[in-house]
Amino acid sequence: MSTLLGELTRERVRPETEHRLLVCGGIPCSSKGCREVKESLDDELRRRGIAAEIPVEIVGCIGDCSLGPAIIVYPEGILYQKLTPDDARTIVREHLVGGRVVEALLHRDPRSDEILRQRETMPFYCGQTRLVLRNCGVISAHIDDYLKYRGYAALARALTEMSPQEVIGEVKASGLRGRGGGGFPTGRKWKLVRETPADEKFVICNADEGDPGAFMDRNILEGDPHSIIEGMLIAGYATGARRGYIYVRAEYPIAVHRCREAIRQARRKKLLGENILEKGFSFDLEIRTGAGAFVCGEETALISSLHGTRGDPEPRPPFPAQKGLWGKPTLINNVETLANIPLIILHGAGRFVELGPEGSPGTKVFALAGKVRHTGLVEVPLGTTLRQIIYDIGGGIPGDKRFKAAQTGGPSGGCLGEESLDRPMDYDSLRRAGSIIGSGGLIVMDEDSCMVDLARFYLDFNQDESCGKCTPCRIGSKRMLELLQGITGGRGEEGDLERLEQLALLMKNSSLCGLGRTAPNPLLSTLRIFRDEYLAHIRERRCPAGACRALSRQQGSTEEGTRAEAETVDR
Amino acid sequence: MAVKTDPEEKLYERLDRALKKYKGKPGVLIAALQEAQEIFGYLPRKVMIQVANRLTIPLSEVYSVVSFYSLFSTVPTGKHRLEVCLGTACYVQGAEELLRELQDLCGTEPGKSAPESPFSISTTRCVGACGAAPIVKIGEELHGEMTPEKLPSLLEELVKE
Known part of the structure; x- marks a missing residue:
């Protein structure tokens, strides 16, 4: 047994005992100056000669964008919000050196006026079930961090304990449906690719997040790229593909960069390449960037674009699962779908179906934005109501304005009015209401929106x-x-x-x-x-x-x- | 010392070197054009012809790809590239008003090249920073929670740089 394999099959989670600082590096925080905050933290730590003991890491979005720029101080897990470079110096002086939490920089809940120290105590977070986003804002995008949090353990399990058919069986049993918008049962897609005979097959990760108003895929790619690579590896093993592509929007340069790094790290650990974990399975990945075309999120148009031509769609059938990239059977799954795979393999389909209603199991990440107090990524079990998302988690409409409508599913979706506030958000219920879950964009509008x-x-x-x-x-x-x-x-x-x-x-x-x-x-x-x-x-x-x-x-x-x-x- | 060459000529030499790795490979046109645009800042006709020749792809096909994808530009851009995000979250938070104001301030419009203006404006469909909407992107920098009132000082700073 390879030593890495031995490590991957052992359970362990890094205990938090030492000081470490996580700076939210999500795009909204970046646009509000998180880099300056990090530089200021680094400077002050260096000046005080403690830079070597207290690591400062930039992590993927920690969630509530309205708090940015934000940092979390471990081991206590204290969240400081809306920071300036000066505030950063104060935190080093008071908290890290003096051992006193800086009350003035903590988040105060506007409804209860209560000071909330930890992220987990905030209504924005405690209403969520963060599975797909489990690592975002908790670990850095580096493979060592991912491995510490049971990364690639699902791959190890699939390769050692399961046949490809059993992997597909598990995914089918989980009832996972495509998170990119289509909602097609993922297991059925995998099975179709598996059963189509061909000398070569491909796995494509659709990271062409086109819905203007959705940013979960970007966040997963930036914050937890290894979960996608692991998902693709398992998909490759199950379907019989040896090559994969991540098709990502060129508008997401940091995501492209992090994925490239992640692939390099995985290759170095021999988690990509020939004879992975010495189990005779070989798989490698490449990144392709789009060039700005919404239609390329559509499977057949995406394949046209990978062929290097205009992103024109083609009539289906034949489906890409039968005849896709270069005419070969091709599995195309969205980022969030793939991020679910390691969880399903590791914890079993049974655990997965416990979440969400029948027909729509699991969680969904929504990108909550627009006229709502707390904007950001919200992961909840499917079937959670719109009211819970907007009011309990999102904190309601700012300025005491009235809720008017919420748009789900972006340009392909529809509006939900006030009468839908108590409607469960799942695939079938939204379809009945004339909208779709789509990729999870959720734009809230108040009385001023026409x-x-x-x-x-x-x-x-x-x-x-x-x-x-x-x-x-x-x-x-x-x-x-x-x-x-x-x-x-x-x-x-x-x-x-x-x-x-x-x-x-x-x-x-x-x-x-x-x-x-x-x-x-x-x-x-x-x-x-x-x-x-x-x-x-x-x-x-x-x-x-x-x-x-x-x-x-x-x-x-x-x-x-x-x-x-x-x-x-x-x- | 190297022989002094025309800077444009140098760019074409760079392009030639870059294109070598794509020759004879399938599905590389978009990647090749992206690299060409990185070198020149945009894709003038002469560059498209060079790409077509080197990759032995018909010029018509090169042009069809360039005109299809919004990130390819056939006109030169100003010194400062300002992009207004017109994603839904930005739209709901007043991006269209921001765009109007920016057009007034810069005296140019999206997709137009104004040789006398140091700015060029374009619109983009969501940069994925919806939590800080509305967004104006300047070069590679994102500026969140923008308002029409913040624009003049932002532009002034750019000119000063």
Whole structure:
């Protein structure tokens, strides 16, 4: 037995006894100056001659972006928030040298006015079940850290105790469904690839996180890249593939960098390459970066892009599982899906199905953003209600404004209104409500957000990103956008809504790929819930939310309103 | 001392060296173009022709790929590249107003090259920093929680640098 294998099969978790500092290096924190905070910590530790004893590590997003820049001080697990470089020096002086927690830099819960020291005591965290995000903000992206936290133990288990068929059986039994948006049963996909005979097969990690408003994949790639590599290794073993690709957006340079590093580290430990763990299984990985095209998140378009051509989708069937990259059977799984795999193999499908309702087991990471107090990544069991996510975890709407709607599933998804606050968030329940879980983008809107303009925004996006290959999507999205621009610009006419509905139906039924088939969803769902708002735009030339600049907010003719109206008539 | 060469010529030599590793391999066009854009800052016609010749791929195919992906640019960019994120979270937090203000301040529009302006503006679809929306990206730096009021001083600092 190889020595590494022996180590991997032993249980152990690093005990926290020593001081160490974790600086949140998530993108929102970076944009608020976390690097300066780290430099200041390093400087002060060096100046006091204790830099060698107290490591300062940049980690993936620790969660609540509204607290950034934030650091966690171990072993106590104290979370300091909204730091400046000066604050960082104070923490070194008071906490690390003096042993006194700096109360002024702790988080105060705005609802209870209570000071919360540890991350785990904050409502934002204690309402969560962080499995996929288990390592994010806890360990660095380095393989040594991952190994200390039972990293690659699932791979060791699969290679030593399970046949490929048993691995597939376990994934099937877990009921895991694709987390990228499709919701297709992962085990069935694996089985299809396994059973398609070919001399060569591929595993692709779809990290082309295109939904504008979703950032969990980025966070996992940056904070815990080895969990993805491990997931891909297990997928390769189960399906019979020897090569894998991570297709990642070029807009995520840090993720690309961390994945490259992670692959290098895994190769050095011989966890990638020939004869892994001396079990006769060989697998290696490459990274390919996208070049800015939303449609490439669609499986067949992604493969076109990997072929080095335009990211045009192809009709399915044949499915990529039968005929994919270079015409070979190809397994394509999303980042979050793959991050679930080591957990399922390590702890068993039985534990996995305990979470979430029937048909939607496991957890889902939502990217909570928009008009909500605490923004960031929220991982909860599927079936958690919208109200729990927005109010209990997210802390509600800032400025005492009223909740109006939440958009799930990005440009392919739909809106959920107030009446859906108590709806469980799972695949089937959201589909019934006219939306989708999608990749987990969750944008909260308050009374100041105009639903007509939101529909316009998403159609603008889809129209721009349509590849132009099929007519319904290319022309349909353009015509629909024109109609919506008319309505938000004060030029709406009677019959516009009917025309929109007709076009939407046409696009849904006749587009080639998922982009076109789902593009009308934001429009259709807002139209169903907020039809009055559309009508106010058309009949009264009024935007009740006050967001459309060409229209007035108030009913009747305030002076401002008439002027705006006059302007639009002139045009 | 090396013989003094035209700086542009040097770039083309660099491109040639870079393209060598892609020759004869399948599926490398996008990666090759990404590297070419890194060298030149954008993809002028002459560069596309060189890529097509070296990789023996029809120029039409090279152009079809360049025009398809939004990260490829066929126009030169200004000294300071400003990108406004138009992802949903940024949109909800007022990114469109930010973009309007930025256009006014810089006197240029997304995708336009304005030779006299030190700035070029573009829009991007989500940089994945939704927790700090709205975002303006300057070069590789992200600036979160932007407001129209913060823009003038930000631009002034850039010009000073």
